[in-house]
Amino acid sequence: MNTKRARVIAGIIALTTCAGTAFAQGPDTSTPKSIGHALLMSTVFASTAMALLFIAYKLFDWATPRIDIQKELLNNNIAVAILTSAVILGVSLIVAVSIM
Numbered sequence: 331m332n333t334k335r336a337r338v339i340a341g342i343i344a345l346t347t348c349a350g351t352a353f354a355q356g357p358d359t360s361t362p363k364s365i366g367h368a369l370l371m372s373t374v375f376a377s378t379a380m381a382l383l384f385i386a387y388k389l390f391d392w393a394t395p396r397i398d399i400q401k402e403l404l405n406n407n408i409a410v411a412i413l414t415s416a417v418i419l420g421v422s423l424i425v426a427v428s429i430m
Contacts, residue, residue: 379425386421390414 362368402410
């Protein structure tokens with residue numbers, strides 16, 4: 331059983347290494363052609379990120395039905411505030427990395 335697990339792990343490592351090399355050799359599209367293009371892309375990325383963040387927060391709120399987050403925040407519950415901010419920051423980092 332350990333050899334099968336080792337083969338799977340080796341395959342995953344090889345696949346991620348090859349995929350990273352393939353993506354690194356793609357065309358350079360990181361520089362915008364004009365200021366209008368840069369502003370348009372910034373607006374699109376920002377609105378996409380905000381929509382994904384809103385969806386993730388609503389999923390978190392739906393996944394925790396025993397906690398009324400808005401009521402607890404109005405009652406100055408620091409633990410719920412820290413948990414909610416951790417969820418928002420974590421999703422923000424994931425969205426930022428995926429957009430880049």
